[in-house]
Amino acid sequence: MADGVSDTETAILDAALAEVLAHGIRRTTASDIARRAGLSRQTLYRYWPDAQAVFAALVTRELVASLPDADTTSADLDALVELLVETADRVRRLPLVERLRDTDPELFARYILDRVGTSQRAIHAETVRRVDAGQRAGFIRAGDPVQLAAMVLLIAQSAVQSAPLVAEWLPDEAWRAELTHALRGHLAPTRGIP
Secondary structure (H helix, E strand, O other): OOEOOOOHHHHHHHHHHHHHHOOOOOOOOOOHHHHHHHHHHHHHHHOOOOOHHHHHHHHHHHHHHHHOOOOOOOOOHHHHHHHHHHHHHHHHOHHHHHHHHHHHHHHHHHHHHHHOHHHHHHHHHHHHHHEEEEEEEEEOOOHHHHHHHHHHHHHHHHHHHHHHHHHOOOOHHHHHHHHHHHHHHOOOOOOOOO
16 A cells, blocks of 8 residues: 555556546446446445546646655755756646546546645645745745746646647647746846845
């Protein structure tokens, strides 16, 4: 058992991921997930009340797993921005994110636009921690770390969600370069301006 997650929970989430990648969320049921996990539906229901709760846990697991190791520190603004861009690029390329974008865009939009979920809260909290450390080290501008991190989340989330729309103009390397400029510009200390 890793991080308080039982082997059964892991098996259920792994099965849910396989089903969603194969069929999309709308066409995946609790029965499909249980069958793929080699469990009964009743066992699945001991951990989650329904398939939607499993999907929410799956999205959280996959997104939080994309976060960099908490022990990773950034020596300067360039290192922090590189870490943020690498993380956004990992999220953008997650098979689950690609599948949701392709087969379940309304659900994908709901997770991104309509509510702040567990994974967004975890990403925001980690970003607050890193922004605060950067401010104490002097390489991030003054301001409320909670608010600065919220804008980092919005910038990165928008870039991840909308990347396919602008791929014609921003192929992979250009996407990374422009996101780097946006995040650096947002976080850089301003000379002579409080």
